[in-house]
Amino acid sequence: MKALLKQKEFSVLAIVIIICVILSFVSPVFLTVGNWMDILEGNTVIGILAIGMTLIIITSDIDVSVAALTTAVAVSIGFMFQYLPDSWFSVVLIFLIAPLIGMLLGAFNGILVSKIQIPAIVVTLGTLNIFSGLVLYFTNGNYINSTQFPQSFMAFSNIEILGIPILIYLFALVAVSTWFILKYTLIGRSVLAIGGNAQSSTRVGINFKKVKMFVFTYMGFLGGVAAIAQTSYTTAVDPNGLMGLELTVIAAVVLGGANIHGGRGSIPGTLLGVLLLAIMQNGMILARIDTFWQNVVTGAIIVIAVSYDEINHRRNQAKLANIDVKEAS
Numbered sequence: 001m002k003a004l005l006k007q008k009e010f011s012v013l014a015i016v017i018i019i020c021v022i023l024s025f026v027s028p029v030f031l032t033v034g035n036w037m038d039i040l041e042g043n044t045v046i047g048i049l050a051i052g053m054t055l056i057i058i059t060s061d062i063d064v065s066v067a068a069l070t071t072a073v074a075v076s077i078g079f080m081f082q083y084l085p086d087s088w089f090s091v092v093l094i095f096l097i098a099p100l101i102g103m104l105l106g107a108f109n110g111i112l113v114s115k116i117q118i119p120a121i122v123v124t125l126g127t128l129n130i131f132s133g134l135v136l137y138f139t140n141g142n143y144i145n146s147t148q149f150p151q152s153f154m155a156f157s158n159i160e161i162l163g164i165p166i167l168i169y170l171f172a173l174v175a176v177s178t179w180f181i182l183k184y185t186l187i188g189r190s191v192l193a194i195g196g197n198a199q200s201s202t203r204v205g206i207n208f209k210k211v212k213m214f215v216f217t218y219m220g221f222l223g224g225v226a227a228i229a230q231t232s233y234t235t236a237v238d239p240n241g242l243m244g245l246e247l248t249v250i251a252a253v254v255l256g257g258a259n260i261h262g263g264r265g266s267i268p269g270t271l272l273g274v275l276l277l278a279i280m281q282n283g284m285i286l287a288r289i290d291t292f293w294q295n296v297v298t299g300a301i302i303v304i305a306v307s308y309d310e311i312n313h314r315r316n317q318a319k320l321a322n323i324d325v326k327e328a329s
Contacts, residue, residue: 008256008257008269009256009257009266009268009269009272012255012256012257012269012272012273012276013272015276016272016275016276016279019276019279019280019283020279022283023279023282023283023286026283026286026287027283027286027287029286030282030283030286033163035282037163037164037165037168038282039278039279039282040168040171040278041165041167041168041233042233042278043274043275043277043278044167044168044170044171044226044229044233045070045226045229045230045233045242045245046245046248046249046252046274046277046278047171047174047175047252047270047271047274048170048171048174048222048225048226048229049066049067049070049222049223049226049245049246049249050249050252050253050256050270050273050274051174051175051178051222051267051270051271052066052178052218052219052221052222052223053066053219053249053250053253053270054178054253054256054258054265054266054267054269054270055178055182055191055215055218055219055265056120056215056216056219057250057253057254057258057259057260057262057265058191058192058195058215058258058262058263058264058265059191059194059195059211059212059215059262060194060195060261060262060263061113061120061121061212061215061262062120062121062124062250062260063109063120063124063216063219063246064121064124064125064128064246064250065109065124065125065127065128065131065246066219066223066245066246066249067128067242067243067244067245067246067249068127068128068129068131068132068135068242069102069105069106069127069131069219069220069223070102070223070224070226070227070230070242070245071131071132071135071227071239071241071242072101072105072131072134072135073098073101073102073105073223073224073227074227074230074231074237074242075135075138075139075144075237075239076097076098076101076227077094077097077098077227077228077231077237078144078148078231078237079138079144080094080097081094081144081148081149081150081153082148084150085150086150086151086152087150087152088152088156090150090152090153091150091152091153091156094153094228095228098224098225098227098228099221099222099224099225100224101224102220102221102222102223102224102225102227103217103220103221103224104220105127105131105220105223106216106217106218106219106220106221106223107213107216107217107220108127109123109124109127109216109219109220110212110213110214110215110216110217110220111213113212113216114208114209114210114212114213114216115209115213120216128246135239136239139237139239141239141240142239143236143237143238143239144236144237145235145236146235146236149231149235153231153232154235156232157232157233157235166232167229167232167233170225170228170229171229174222174225175267175271178222178267179266179267179268182266182267187211187214190206190207190210190211191211191214191215192263193206194206194208194211194212194262195259195262195263195264195265230242244295247299247302248277250302251273251277251301251302252270252273252274252276252277253265253270253273254273254302254306255272255273255276255277255301256268256269256270256271256272256273256274257269257270257272257273258270260306277301280297281294281297284297
């Protein structure tokens with residue numbers, strides 16, 4: 001029980017529950033089933049991207065190109081819809097092609113980070129601008145609306161099973177699959193090992209470059225899945241619709257207990273981080289607080305969460321240094 005209480009995920013869960021109780025008094029709408037379906041469906045894209053970002057942050061890297069990458073895949077989907085037949089075959093084809101495009105873009109980041117060994121923040125800042133520039137060039141900043149989508153895709157977007165939108169099931173599938181990869185596969189354990197101690201993991205035979213390549217390619221894969229979810233949810237492609245979303249994604253992962261220095265992070269924690277940001281945003285909307293304050297709150301959360309992690313990291317390093325000194329003496 002003590003070990004459970006010490007876990008950061010437990011602290012985040014406690015905060016989520018407290019905020020839910022407060023918001024239930026602020027607005028009677030908050031605890032309704034319809035509102036919670038809106039919260040979960042509306043944050044599916046953030047959640048999918050945050051799950052991929054978790055693996056990258058565990059390896060002590062960061063990817064600020066995720067929103068631009070997802071937009072690039074969404075635009076590709078929009079263009080393809082103009083040439084695909086109106087049948088369920090088109091929906092299946094999109095689920096094959098979109099993740100593949102995302103994987104190729106993610107692999108481009110991975111090659112630069114793992115093979116050429118350029119810092120990830122530099123690489124992804126560069127590719128953020130490359131992807132965004134190409135999107136604006138090909139679209140001229142114009143929307144691609146649902147009139148150009150096959151009706152089969154629109155029908156897919158409206159599917160509900162047991163009253164739950166299909167996108168929530170897609171989100172759950174991504175979360176469970178990634179949790180399984182991280183916990184029970186060799187590559188998943190290698191991700192945790194690389195983040196914990198890169199030099200030691202390399203000495204025991206873990207391929208550092210292969211792991212880095214995997215996490216960025218997998219991030220691209222999930223970017224492709226998120227592009228499908230975004231297109232389905234908005235029934236349009238907006239070249240600027242996801243601008244700045246990478247900050248929210250990073251905030252959700254760090255809030256969920258991932259260490260910005262790497263080595264620590266979990267899928268359940270990230271889901272709690274996404275949920276915390278989602279209910280705070282929903283609460284501000286229900287309380288009719290001006291929308292620009294949402295950016296202020298998100299930015300403040302990032303600063304507080306990262307500062308908290310940095311302070312804890314320094315304390316742990318200081319403790320290790322004291323232990324080393326005592327053993328040496």
